[in-house]
Structure formats: structure tokens, C-alpha cells
Amino acid sequence: MKTLLENNFNGLQHIGIPVTKIQRSVSFYRRFGFQPVMEKTFPEGDGETTAFMMQRAGVLLELYQPPANQCEALRNRSDGPVDHIAFSVTDIQAAFDEMQADGQTIIEAGPVHLDFWENGCKYFAIRGPDGEKLEFNQIL
Structure with a gap:
């Protein structure tokens, strides 16, 4: 049986995690040995989003802080903030x-x-x- 992306799938790329305080989260994940490999800030809606890609042993986490008007909803999630799983x-x-x-x-x-x-x-x-x-x- 042929599967979707049969010859176009390279594995897990990253796990996206929205956060409410980016520097606090970067510091937290550094304690587990994750190191920043990229940082970007870009406009989004009426504000801006700051993203850090943090890597350790082939695992890549995308930590990103959305605009302030989205952080309250993020704080109120009952099952945690994991937003997406990305495949390469x-x-x-x-x-x-x-x-x-x-x-x-x-x-x-x-x-x-x-x-x-x-x-x-x-x-x-x-x-x-x-x-x-x-x-x-x-x-x-």
C-alpha cells in the first residue's frame, strides 16, 4: 500500500509550543540542555511574535510568544500549550x-x-x- 508522502517525508522537524514569557521558557529549556539555534521576531496581527528554535540531540522545539492579546487565551488552555507537530x-x-x-x-x-x-x-x-x-x- 502506498502511503502519503512516501518519497517526500524526512521525519519529525519540530514541536511548536506557544509560551507567554519567551525568555522564561528559553531559560527553562536551557536547563534541559536545549540551546537556541535561531531567534526571530515578526509582525502578526496587531502585534508581533517572537520565536526561538531550541535544539538538543536532534530534537527541535519551536518556542514562540504570540502578541499580547493572544496570551490570555494561551494561559487558559486546560491541556497545555502544545500547538503543532511539524514534519520535514x-x-x-x-x-x-x-x-x-x-x-x-x-x-x-x-x-x-x-x-x-x-x-x-x-x-x-x-x-x-x-x-x-x-x-x-x-x-x-
Whole structure:
């Protein structure tokens, strides 16, 4: 049986965790040996989001603090703040086309470019059967 992304799947890329105080979270994860490998601040809505990619032993966490008007809802989540699981793909457009052809519920209208990493990255996300967000990401 052929699986989705059969020749376009490179494994887990990162786990996205929204936080309410970015420096507190960076310090916390440093205590477990995670080191920052990237930091970016970018506009989002009426504010800005600051993101840190933290890495240890091949595990990559995306810690990000959304604009202040979103932090209250984040504080009130009952099951914790894990937002998404991201998988690495070789060809983001091919992955998007395949998910679309398979009838998956895609959140974005197409792959979105972010000015992350040296040359940027592109991503899109789908919803799993229980509403979980699964992101597909290609570092350019």
C-alpha cells in the first residue's frame, strides 16, 4: 500500500509550543540542555511574535510568544500549550498538492514562506481527525 508522502517525508522537524514569557521558557529549556539555534521576531496581527528554535540531540522545539492579546487565551488552555507537530519534507509544493488531492483539511491556501533559517522555510498545516494540527515544513 502506498502511503502519503512516501518519497517526500524526512521525519519529525519540530514541536511548536506557544509560551507567554519567551525568555522564561528559553531559560527553562536551557536547563534541559536545549540551546537556541535561531531567534526571530515578526509582525502578526496587531502585534508581533517572537520565536526561538531550541535544539538538543536532534530534537527541535519551536518556542514562540504570540502578541499580547493572544496570551490570555494561551494561559487558559486546560491541556497545555502544545500547538503543532511539524514534519520535514523535501518538496513542500509536492506535499501540499498530495494532501490536497487526498482531500485532507488544509489550513493555509498554499505553502507559506517564513523568514526563518538562513534561506527561509515554507510550511502548511492540515487538521488530523481530532483537530490536531500537523505541519509540513521545508527549510529552503
